[in-house]
Amino acid sequence: MNAQPSRLGAHAPLTRRGLAAATQAPGDAQARFAHPADATLRDEAAPDGRLLAIDGVSLEYRNRERIVRATHEVSFDVYGGDRFVLLGPSGCGKSTLLKAIAGFIEPVAGTITLDGQTVRGPGPDRVVVFQEFDQLPPWKTVVENIAFPLRVARKLSRSEAKARALHYLDKVGLAAFADAYPHTLSGGMKQRVAIARALAMQPRVLLMDEPFAALDALTRRKMQEELLRLWDDERFTLLFVTHSIEEALVVGNRILLLSPHPGRVRAELNSHAWSHASTDDDAFRASAARIHHLLFETGTDVEARA
Incomplete structure (x- = not known):
C-alpha cells in the first residue's frame, strides 16, 4: 500500500492496475486533469x-x-x-x-x-454532500446555512463566517440568492448551496x-x-x-x-x-x-x- 500517485496527462491510457503498481510517467503537464504535484x-x-x-x-x-x-x-x-x-x-x-x-x-x-x-x-x-435535497435547514437562509457550521466547527466570528460564505456562494453562482430560503430553490440550486457549504469548511477531503x-x-x-x-x-x-x-x-x-x-x-x-x-x-x-x-x-x- 505504498504506491505513489499516478500523474495523469491528457493522453494517459485507461489502465487496470493493482494498488501497488508502479508510478506512471507524467503526461501533458498542462492537461486539466493532470494529478496536481502541489508540494x-x-x-x-x-x-x-x-x-x-x-x-x-x-x-x-x-x-x-x-x-x-x-x-x-x-x-x-x-x-x-x-x-x-x-x-x-x-x-x-x-x-x-x-x-x-x-x-x-x-x-x-x-x-x-x-x-x-x-x-x-x-x-x-471530512465533509459530506449527500444526494438528498433536504440537507439544508429550512429555517435558515442560504448564507446562514453556509455560515453556521463555520462558526460552530471552525470557530470563525460572525463577520468572518459570513464573508467566507458569500465567497463560496459566488463561486457556485448563487451570490444573488444569499438571503433566500431553501424552499425557494430548485434541486440543482440546493446542491450548489450544499457544495458551497462543504467547500467553505475547507475540509481535507470532500x-x-x-x-x-x-x-x-x-x-x-x-x-x-x-x-x-x-x-x-x-x-x-x-x-x-x-x-x-x-x-x-x-x-x-x-x-x-x-x-x-x-x-x-x-x-x-x-x-x-x-x-x-x-x-x-x-x-x-x-x-x-x-x-x-x-x-x-x-x-x-x-x-x-x-
Missing part, C-alpha cells in the same frame, strides 16, 4: 504521501434478519488533489464505505487513516455520495461541469460515489471498481481527461464498455489489491 498538499499528508488510506476495511450492518457484510477487505489510497471515484452497482457498499470514511460507521476489520491518524468519528476535516443522482439529466450534466470547474479553481481532494460509469469517467481521475455482495475491489483504473464533449467518441465508449466488463465479469479473480 503544500504533499507536505500536509502522511510521510509516505498518502492523504487518506483505506486498508483492508470490512463493514457490516444489521437488518431485521441478519448481519450483512457490506464490504470485504477493501484497500485503496487517496492523494492530495485526487478526484477519486468509488464506482459500483447497488449493493457494493460504496455509500457505506463513504459513511465509514466520514466517521459515521466503525469498521469491523481494517483501518481508515487521514493524514496518518486513525479515523474514529466525524470531523470537520466526500460526495451520488450528489447528482436525483437531478434530471440536463441539470446533472451541468452540475458535473460546475464541480470540475470548482476543482480547477480550488484543487480540493474529492472522494465521489456513483453507480454511473459515464459520470465516473468524466468526474474522476482515478476510479475504484467494487463488486457487489459484499463489496470487493475489482480493479483500480486511471482515467483519461474525459469531458462531456468526448462522451460520443469511440474511445470513450470503449472505456465505458471495458469498465462494465470488469464490474460484471465472473469466473475469474480480477481483484486488484496490493
Whole structure:
C-alpha cells in the first residue's frame, strides 16, 4: 500500500492496475486533469504521501434478519488533489464505505487513516454532500446555512463566517440568492448551496455520495461541469460515489471498481481527461464498455489489491 500517485496527462491510457503498481510517467503537464504535484498538499499528508488510506476495511450492518457484510477487505489510497471515484452497482457498499470514511460507521476489520491518524468519528476535516435535497435547514437562509457550521466547527466570528460564505456562494453562482430560503430553490440550486457549504469548511477531503443522482439529466450534466470547474479553481481532494460509469469517467481521475455482495475491489483504473464533449467518441465508449466488463465479469479473480 505504498504506491505513489499516478500523474495523469491528457493522453494517459485507461489502465487496470493493482494498488501497488508502479508510478506512471507524467503526461501533458498542462492537461486539466493532470494529478496536481502541489508540494503544500504533499507536505500536509502522511510521510509516505498518502492523504487518506483505506486498508483492508470490512463493514457490516444489521437488518431485521441478519448481519450483512457490506464490504470485504477493501484497500485503496487517496492523494492530495485526487478526484477519486468509488464506482459500483447497488449493493457494493460504496455509500457505506463513504459513511465509514466520514466517521459515521466503525469498521469491523481494517483501518481508515487521514493524514496518518486513525479515523474514529466525524470531523470537520471530512465533509459530506449527500444526494438528498433536504440537507439544508429550512429555517435558515442560504448564507446562514453556509455560515453556521463555520462558526460552530471552525470557530470563525460572525463577520468572518459570513464573508467566507458569500465567497463560496459566488463561486457556485448563487451570490444573488444569499438571503433566500431553501424552499425557494430548485434541486440543482440546493446542491450548489450544499457544495458551497462543504467547500467553505475547507475540509481535507470532500466526500460526495451520488450528489447528482436525483437531478434530471440536463441539470446533472451541468452540475458535473460546475464541480470540475470548482476543482480547477480550488484543487480540493474529492472522494465521489456513483453507480454511473459515464459520470465516473468524466468526474474522476482515478476510479475504484467494487463488486457487489459484499463489496470487493475489482480493479483500480486511471482515467483519461474525459469531458462531456468526448462522451460520443469511440474511445470513450470503449472505456465505458471495458469498465462494465470488469464490474460484471465472473469466473475469474480480477481483484486488484496490493
